[in-house]
Each structure stands twice: as structure tokens, then as C-alpha cells.
Amino acid sequence: MTKRVLLGQFMHETNTFCQRLTDETAFRGFYCHQDDAVLSALADTENEVAGFADIARAEGWELITPVATFATPGGPVTQPAWHAFGERILTAAREAGPFDAVLLSLHGAMVLEDGTDGDARLVRELRAILGQKPIFAVTLDLHANLDPKMANDANIILSYKTFPHVDMRETGRRAAGLLRRMLARPPVRARTLVRKPAMITLPEGGRTDREPMLGLMAQAQALTEMHPAILDISLNAGFSFADVPEIGPSVSVVHLGAAQIAEQIADTLCKAMWDERDANQEAVLTPQEAAAAAASHSAGEHDGPLVLADISDNPGDGAYADSTALLAALLEGGGSDILFGALHDPESVLAAQAAGKGNTLALSLGGKSDPAFGGAPLQLHARVEHLGDGRFVCGGPMWKGVSQSAGPSALLRIDGIKVLVTSHATQALDLEIFRSNAVDPAAMRVVALKSTQHFRAAYAPIASGILLVDGGGLASPRLDRLEYWRVPRPVHPLDPP
Template identity: 45%
Template sequence: MPFHVLTGSFVHESNTFKKGETGLQDFRDEVLDEGQAAIDRFGDVNDELAGFLDVGRAAGWRITHSVSAHANPGARVAREAFEHLAGIIVEAARAHRDTLDGILLSLHGSMVPSFCEDGEGELLRRLREVVGPDLPIAVTLDLHAMVTEAMVDQAQILVSYKTYPHVDMRVTGRHAARLLDATMRGDIRPRTLRLGLPMLDEANAGRTDVPESAALYHRAATHEAEPGILAVSINAAFSEADISEMGVTVLVTHDEGAATRAGEIARGLAQTIWDQRASVSNDFLTPETAAVEAAGFDAGRGPLVIADYADNPGAGAYGDATALLAALLKAGVTGGAFAPMIDPGAAALLHRHRVGETVTLDLGGKCDPAFGGGPLRLTGEILHLSDGTYTGDGPILGGITHSFGPTAVFRVQGIDILVVTLNEQMLDLQQVRTFGIEPARLRFLVVKSMQHFRAAFEPIAGRVIVCDTGALATPQAHLRPYTRVRRPVWPLDRETVWP
């Protein structure tokens, strides 16, 4: 008889400092596909589900896919949304528990619902209540997971990404699926060891284009070739979520008999992470300095790409900070683009007009002006109107279709501003090219993203600089009011010692 495996995906990265909640409609706006619809959408793209299917088909599994649910990073997940989506997975397990041989899930690792601190741990706990303590459960995690004790208690196998920008989703799915297959066959009996560090996040947030951080992930992959060592995961954490168990973790999934070596590997990697805690590679510019750089830039080899790091929607920031746009306009810099400005009201107003019309409106800065600046009163020309749909063609989103919702390109003083409705960070060149903005023709391009933009935008850039606009994802962690994290913790408490 073929092994019967239940698969599912429930992904959210929760910024607990952000106002409001992430509701069920936010998942519908991004991804909420059940069963075959999810397989049709994600079965042959760079997604964990594709990796699950690759291994499952080769091994002859019978696969029941419950749901693929992803919402863009944002505020805590509303209870209604969590209950509905977790319920789909748990009820599928209940319906098939008499025939299931294993469960394989794609999670994030930093989901914080409105009613508890550990969404993934809560989901796994509910699954264990249905399937019992012994059924093998394998989980994939984002590199920015905040892995709790409950998560490693409830799942035998945990495998995190090893790239940032994240380009190894399908590879990670295959890795976890192979381990689950070996477990179901009785070839291995895995457990996962967790070692936590008193750090909000790794010095470079797990950037694998930074040699010091990249070396950590290379070491992790090398250790996986050792006997009994099945997966080594370095979780750089997510400093925008304030929970008691937040912070950097090293996980080693190991076979029985390899626990001692697993502990040695975890301690060695953790020590290096700790020793490098002050080695930050980014040079964070002020908006004014970034504007000066843009004004004097020669785009002969490609545009100046300016990352609005602090207003990254991919870290749960609002995506409507105006400080950098205001500085560029004040400096009179032209020949550039700004993407995106997430402002549903402005997008709706622009859609009440036609291409070519001149419109005056208040743009951005409406969610929380204390983080990144208030609204700007601007007059400009509408260059493009769209429903916001695009299909990626880069390393992260290649072949995957998403939507910004009603979208406009609004030209103000020689800067083309992509005004969108839905929360998305910049991951793919098609997020601008689809709407008539061609980076090769620009002097500069602002992208609201911390790091993921590099996969698609760095190859076409003449230069990349990073700006701290003081928005919600600012690297200045002390500006956020932490109340839950265990103290002392680096870098909030410089006297922190470890071990």
C-alpha cells in the first residue's frame, strides 16, 4: 500500500507592533486555495508544495492536500482567520486519520495570532490531539522563523530555508519530504534539537549575500552530510514580533543515536552567531543622504536601486511611509520611480480619473505617521491604470501570479510612483514592468523591501543603497516598545552575555 500523506500550507509572518489584525480576507487577497486548486497553482513553481509533490510522486505516495493559505506579513492573525484555516488542516487530519502515514506542512514559524503567541505551535498541538503522539510530522519553515519549544515538541522534522533572498522553497520542500519518506519507511527515527540565543535577530538577518552569514548556512549544509544528521537549520528570527520566545535559534534534526553530535553542531553554530552579533553589513542612509546619492548618480550601468528597508511590507511595515519620497521631491531629483506606495484610498481616487489627467491628492503616511512620515499633498499626472495583476519571472516569483489590487502609476515632479491597494513587497521586476515602468530607463528606483529585492533587482542595478526611513521595520530596534521578549536580549541590552 502506498503511504498516505496529508499536506498543507499556512503561512504568515506577524508584526505585533502593527495596528489592526490580519483577517481571512487578507489571505483571500493573497493565497487561499484548497485541494486541487492549490496543486494547480503551486505544483510546478518555486514553492514548498512543489517540492512535496516532487518527492511524493517519485515515492508513490497518496497525497491529500488540505489548503494553501498565505497572507502578506502584517498585524497579528485574527482569531476567525486562524480558526478557519487551521480548522481546514485539522479537520482533514481527522477525516483521514485512520489511513494517514504522515503529515507534511509548509509553515512560516513567526505567526502570532490575536489569542496566543505561537500560531505554529498551536496548530501542531491541535494536530497531535487528532493523530496522536507517534505519527511523523515534517514541517518546512522560513529562515526568519521564531522556533518555540512547542514546535519542536510536536513535530519530529523541521527544515528551514538556507537562502535570503529566499530562493530555495522547492528545495526545502523536497528536503523535508525525503526525511518524512525515510521516517515512514522506518529507515530513520528523527527528533529535532533546539538551541536558542538571546538575540532579537542574527546580525545580518540571515543575508546569504553577506560572507559571514553565508558561511553559517554553508556549514549547516556541510553538517547535513554527517551520519545521523538529517537537517541543520539556522533561524535568523523576526525582530518585529514581540513574544517571549522570540529570537535566533539553531535546529538540528537528527536520527536516534546522534543526539550528542547534534548538540555539538548546534553549539558551534550558535557560538559563531553570537561572536558575530555586532557585524552588521548594511550601511543605513538617511532619506536626505539617499536623495543626494540619487541626484548625482550616473545610471550608465543601470539605475541606482534604493531599498526603503524600514518600510518593508515583507516585515509587516505599512508600506506607506513618505520620508524618502519627500526627500527626493525636496531635492528635485528626477528620472526615477518609487514602488510601491500602498495607499488604497489614493489608488481608488486615481481610478476615478483617466490616464493623462492631472490630479491633486494626499498620498501615503495615513496608517501611522509616527513611523516614516505623514501624508504628502501632491499634484501629478496619471500614466497608467490597472487591476494590479502581474506574473513574476524572477528567482522568487517566477511563474506565480499575484495582484496589487487597483493600481496606478502617478508621475510627480519626474518621479513615477506606483500606487497600489494590496500589501506586497518588491520581489520581482514584473512588479514594475507590468505597469509600464522600465528600470533600464531610470536614474533611480526606490523599492520597499529589506533584502528580497536583491534577487531580481540587484543584477540590473548600477548600484544598491539601503535607507532607514524610520518606518515600522526600522533597524533601530530600540524604537519599538518591546514588552514580551525575555530580557536581557541583544541588542536592546548591550550587557547581555551568552552562554
């Protein structure tokens, strides 16, 4: 008999310190597909939905796909946005059943306007509607702030194992593959156990291209292979820019009737996380130091650009993406042949459109969201080099094939610097965000990005070097600038051990 599976994707990483609420428009502006369009848009991309579809096609499952949507990280998700997408999935559960299983692609760090966990709410309400019969499989981002109580309602909970997240599709396959095993062996059911150490996050957000995360992941893999009843172990780094009770790293262990072994494994890995809580991190420069490095960089014909990554103003962490400290330093002393972006400033895009391509205009650029985080607006003159609609298709390892939008955009030239200005806050993790706006990052001497780690998947292969910068934005690693009221205490690094 054909298995009927409810498939939904509703993803947001919420920075509760960000004053820019995430509304329905933010989801629809980035990507939003409904009903039959879900699979036609995502089935051949590097996305969890594609991984779900790979297994579903092979098994002949009937998929019901009410919605797949994602919004750039930002402030809390509004109630109308929840109603538009969360309720759409719940309505399908009520009206399109019965179902043998549920596949959900969530982030794991969604916070609603009322401060509650949006991911846990969706799983809990789905279980209340569908009852205990369907098997639930949930995929999460590696930066989930996972509420252990989600395991009361979801049988299978697993996460990406890479940062940059280049295994989205594979994660979908893993989850659907475990679901396939459960559907083939009723009444055998997997369960998930979750444990959390008392930490805000792992060093460097758990980047998986260096220690300590490399070692932690290897340890988790070895433990998985050691016990046949252990189906998956996921390590979540947590998301530090959220003042929520469920904050912090976690270990989730998917098992078949091996709760005691799962507990031992989770406790072992939580201790390993704790032991690495103060591991060495890559050096981070000031904007002035970064500008000096840019000025001294001499790129040969085949060397590739020097990449500067302002980790503090990364919209992928919910920062405003309009801080000006690094741009100001580069204008003052970084030299020429520099590409900077993407800077979020809808007002400046409108002004550039009014001026027209090829013309020069006076601008108050950037710094409009909160000058306390990364600097005030810059008063300057800029030449409009290109105007675009902001649409592009990712070509790099992360989200390859996924269509996205940065909103109406303008490429401006300010002295020796080209600045990409966008209407939507969008992380420049893919080369195509620039190429779609008539500039090739690989041809520039220096590229300055607002990104923490994801950019490495696409930019490391073309870069002659990479330097990290703290421009004072909302996502600065200096957590002492933020006030946490709702997190469990004591917690590292806010409190002494």
C-alpha cells in the same frame, strides 16, 4: 501500499507592533488555493508545495491538500482567519484520514490576536488529532521565531538556507526527501533538537550573500557532513519585530538517534551566532543622503538603474509601506527618471480610478497608517499614467511562477517620479509588479523600493548599484524605538551582555 500524506500551507510573518490586523481577506487577496487547486496552482512554481509535490509524484503518494495560503506580513492574525485556514487543515486531519505522514509549509513567526504562536498551535493540534503514528515534516522560513517545543510534535523541522529566499522549492524537496527515508524504514524516526541564543535577531536579518551568515552556513554544512546521523542543520535568523517569548535566532538539528551529537552541534552554532552578534553591517543612508546619491547618479545606456531600498518601510517585515520620507526627499532633490514603489494607499488608488487615466488630480498621498513611522501624507498633484488590477506572476528567482496580487493599483507621475500605488501592502521583490503596471524598472535611471533584502534576487542583476535607506518606517533597524514586554530577558541588543 500507497502512502497517504496530509499537505498544508498556512504562512504569515507577524509584526506585533503593526496595528493593521491580518484577516482572512489578506490571505485570500495575496494567494489562497484549496483542495485540488493547491497542486494545480503551485506544483510547477518555486514554492515549498512544489518541492513536496516533486517527491510525492516520484513516490506515488496520495496527497490530501486542504489549503495553501500566504499573506503579506502585518499585524496579528485574526481568529476568523485562523478558523478559515488553520481549522481547514485540522478538519481534514479529522475527516480525511488515516494518514501516514504530514507535510506542513509554515513561516514560523505567526502570532495570533491573543499573542500565541500560530505555527506551534497548528502542529500541536494536528498531533493531538492524528496521534503518534504519522511522521510530521515541517518547513519554515529562515526568519522563524521557532518555539523549541514544536520539536515535541514534529519529527522533522527545517528551514530555508537563503535570504533572499530562492530555495523554497528545494526546501520542500529536502523535507519530503527526509520524510521518504523515514517512511521507507519503519520504525526508524528522525527527531529535531532546537537551541536558541539570547538574541533578538542576527545581523542584517541573516542575509546569506555576505558575512557573518555565509560563514555560519558553511560551518553548519560542514557539521552536517561530518556526522552520518545528522540529517539536516538549519539556522534561523529570527524576526525582530515581534514581542513574543519565542523571539530570536535558533539552530534546529534533525538527527537519527544522535541527541548528544545534536546538542553539541547546536551549542557550537549558538555560540558562533553569539560571537557574531555585533558584526559589521552595510551602511544605511538617510532619505536626504539617498536623494543626493540619486541626483548624482548618471546611468549610461547599459548601466542599469541605481536601486534605493528603504529597509524601514518593507511590507515584507510588516511595515505599513506608506511612509513618505524617502519620496519627499526624492521629490525635493533626487532628479527625474525615478520609479518609486510600491506605496500602499487604497484611498489614493480609488481617487486615481475616479480621475481616470491621463488626468491630473490633487492627492493626500501616503502617511495614513501612522505618520510617526516615516512621515505624514504628501499634498501634491499627480497624473494618472496607468490603472491596473494588481495581478502579476513572479518571474524572478524568488517565487517564480507564483501568481500574486497587489490589489487594484495606479501608476502616478509626480514631477519626474513615477509612483506605483497599491491597494494591498506588497513588497516589490519582483520586477513584474511594475511591469504589470506599464513600467519597466530596468529602463529607469533610479528605482526606489520598499524592501530589505528579497529585492536583490530580481533587481541586483539589472542594477548599477544598490544603496540601503532608513526612512523611519516601522521596520527600521533602530529597535530602541519599540517597546518589548514579552521577550525573555536579558537579550541582545536590548540588554548589556
